[in-house]
Amino acid sequence: xxxxxxxxxxxxxxxxxxxxxxxxxxxxxxxxxxxxxxxxxxxxxxxxxxxxxxxxxxxxxxxxxxxxxxxxxxxxxxxxxxxxxxxxxxxxxxxxxxxxxxxxxxxxxxxxxxxxxxxxxxxxxxxxxxxxxxxxxxxxxxxxxxxxxxxxxxxxxxxxxxxxxxxxxxx
Amino acid sequence: xxxxxxxxxxxxxxxxxxxxxxxxxxxxxxxxxxxxxxxxxxxxxxxxxxxxxxxxxxxxxxxxxxxxxxxxxxxxxxxxxxxxxxxxxxxxxxxxxxxxxxxxxxxxxxxxxxxxxxxxxxxxxxxxxxxxxxxxxxxxxxxxxxxxxxxxxxxxxxxxxxxxxxxxxxxxxxxxxxxxxxxxxxxxxxxxxxxxxxxxxxxxxxxxxxxxxxxxxxxxxxxxxxxxxxxxxxxxxxxxxxxxxxxxxxxxxxxxxxxxxxxxxxxxxxxxxxxxxxxxxxxxxxxxxxxxxxxxxxxxxxxxxxxxxxxxxxxxxxxxxxxxxxxxxxxxxxxxxxxxxxxxxxxxxxxxxxxxxxxxxxxxxxxxxxxxxxxxxxxxxxxxxxxxxxxxxxxxxxxxxxxxxxxxxxxxxxxxxxxxxxxxxxxxxxxxxxxxxxxxxxxxxxxxxxxxxxxxxxxxxxxxxxxxxxxxxxxxxxxxxxxxxxxxxxxxxxxxxxxxxxxxxxxxxx
Numbered sequence: 001x002x003x004x005x006x007x008x009x010x011x012x013x014x015x016x017x018x019x020x021x022x023x024x025x026x027x028x029x030x031x032x033x034x035x036x037x038x039x040x041x042x043x044x045x046x047x048x049x050x051x052x053x054x055x056x057x058x059x060x061x062x063x064x065x066x067x068x069x070x071x072x073x074x075x076x077x078x079x080x081x082x083x084x085x086x087x088x089x090x091x092x093x094x095x096x097x098x099x100x101x102x103x104x105x106x107x108x109x110x111x112x113x114x115x116x117x118x119x120x121x122x123x124x125x126x127x128x129x130x131x132x133x134x135x136x137x138x139x140x141x142x143x144x145x146x147x148x149x150x151x152x153x154x155x156x157x158x159x160x161x162x163x164x165x166x167x168x169x170x171x
Numbered sequence: 172x173x174x175x176x177x178x179x180x181x182x183x184x185x186x187x188x189x190x191x192x193x194x195x196x197x198x199x200x201x202x203x204x205x206x207x208x209x210x211x212x213x214x215x216x217x218x219x220x221x222x223x224x225x226x227x228x229x230x231x232x233x234x235x236x237x238x239x240x241x242x243x244x245x246x247x248x249x250x251x252x253x254x255x256x257x258x259x260x261x262x263x264x265x266x267x268x269x270x271x272x273x274x275x276x277x278x279x280x281x282x283x284x285x286x287x288x289x290x291x292x293x294x295x296x297x298x299x300x301x302x303x304x305x306x307x308x309x310x311x312x313x314x315x316x317x318x319x320x321x322x323x324x325x326x327x328x329x330x331x332x333x334x335x336x337x338x339x340x341x342x343x344x345x346x347x348x349x350x351x352x353x354x355x356x357x358x359x360x361x362x363x364x365x366x367x368x369x370x371x372x373x374x375x376x377x378x379x380x381x382x383x384x385x386x387x388x389x390x391x392x393x394x395x396x397x398x399x400x401x402x403x404x405x406x407x408x409x410x411x412x413x414x415x416x417x418x419x420x421x422x423x424x425x426x427x428x429x430x431x432x433x434x435x436x437x438x439x440x441x442x443x444x445x446x447x448x449x450x451x452x453x454x455x456x457x458x459x460x461x462x463x464x465x466x467x468x469x470x471x472x473x474x475x476x477x478x479x480x481x482x483x484x485x486x487x488x489x490x491x492x493x494x495x496x497x498x499x500x501x502x503x504x505x506x507x508x509x510x511x512x513x514x515x516x517x518x519x520x521x522x523x524x525x526x527x528x529x530x531x532x533x534x535x536x537x538x539x540x541x542x543x544x545x546x547x548x549x550x551x552x553x554x555x556x557x558x559x560x561x562x563x564x565x566x567x568x569x570x571x572x573x574x575x576x577x578x579x580x581x582x583x584x585x586x587x588x589x590x591x592x593x594x595x596x597x598x599x600x601x602x603x604x605x606x607x608x609x610x611x612x613x614x615x616x617x618x619x620x621x622x623x624x625x626x627x628x629x630x631x632x633x634x635x636x637x638x639x640x641x642x643x644x645x646x647x648x649x650x651x652x653x654x655x656x657x658x659x660x661x662x663x664x665x666x667x668x669x670x671x672x673x674x675x676x677x678x679x680x681x
Binding site: 061062087089093114 | 202216333334336337339340343344346347350354356357358359360361362363364385388389392393394557558559560562563564566567568570571574575578580583584587590591594597598599600613617620621624625
């Protein structure tokens, strides 16, 4: 629901395609697909002697939520020409996208390597990569922080707070 | 009752009680500031220590941890946009923006003062009105809880940044995410797509860390060159002034009232109080467009509200033996271990000890103020670390926090997924706060709905509108409140657009 008074004078309204319309279509498609998937993605009710144990169909609430989501997505689709929000993706330079993607891949690599290499080693590697990526050229500081920070966190969490973190053979 | 109060006040004035409360407060602040650690975890880990202490020392120790933990969660929320606890999610809306302006110390001091004020006021209200509060708690059942949650979710969506329909969509998306895993009534699997790690549902803290912290990291990476070129602040910024605190006093009072009411209702908790407090402050403000961009009221409101829950949340526990949330459930264990049996007979049998604990709660706030104020300069120095080091450190802490929640590497993947989700949502002008609230409250809402349907025995409408007037009132208020908030938001947008047209500048979106 948006105020019609916000629409610029002379705008076509109702036919203009913008990122909101595309998003609305995508969300409507996802909601419809999930709604159709309810019979397959919601397990059967547990019963005892022919009576339901919970008294309420486990598919009821999902149907209400996904039905509401579909209805809202449709409303969003028709209201979107009136929404004059900027698509902030267009303000991001291509190089910045690459930097963000590289950061994401580094984090993903860390998540995969953590159980194998252990907390200290994987943390140190991540610190070095990210610190260099973010432009730090003081290599002594880079290495010192990369070694000290994960080590301090590891010993602080495991020894003082008694929390387990993945170990490496020597840690 | 007055005799019990006098006797209890005398019992509470012990040096060892004050010392252990101080220890509890400091531990709570430190643990609350660590992403991945919840106050509940800290209570559970430190509970055995209290067994070796006198009840009048051990229970105030645990209460100190609770108070400190809720404030501690606001520190990383302000400094690096990582909510230390679920109750500090709303603090991430304005905290990081104030840090970017070089006002991190001001923000943390406001969080502290608002927390102490809210906590003290609600503790005093608890002592004075413990009996009526218990009656209110007793009158709330599943239908009332469900209706209040629905109203809260709609209010939060209406107060979100951006178009109302987008706020409602995020609410629906959050409710869907809350469906993943097992249904709260029958325990059957839903939307796991045959992927075993999803059978226990989406974990809360990794999701929170991902959706709030990672988009900030990605946006800082976008601005990499500018961030490196920017001069570092020499200190953590100016202190909070009395004039600034006084300006936010009305907001703090409102939020204290909200937190006190919500605290009295079993099952609501600090998270709802903080979000509703923030939404109410934004809606009542004459300049709501400043919220989310570094507004001190945006810190004061959630922090006063979430700490104001502490006092009243003990009332259902003490008077009825009903723990309202996980924190009070652990406190119930502590009470039982110390030979105190919460329930209607507690005041008659051990009234002096109960009032001693309540008085200790009020006195703990003075210690809270001193200890919290002393720790702020230590945390404030974090922002003087250069960005090229601070960002990787933030990432390591965030990922550590996500991992230690369940010691499950899959939680890191969840965190990354929601990090991307939050980043894309931000770019497409979606506010994630309704999604987060719906995720947290969705299972409770569904559980309440299921219990209500069972109680109604096929006559839902008659049951609600004849037998449950509070529920009927809340349900009737929902569309009215929604319409009023939407109309106000539309009017403010028109005024902003007209002002921008007069000044020849583009109006801000939403």
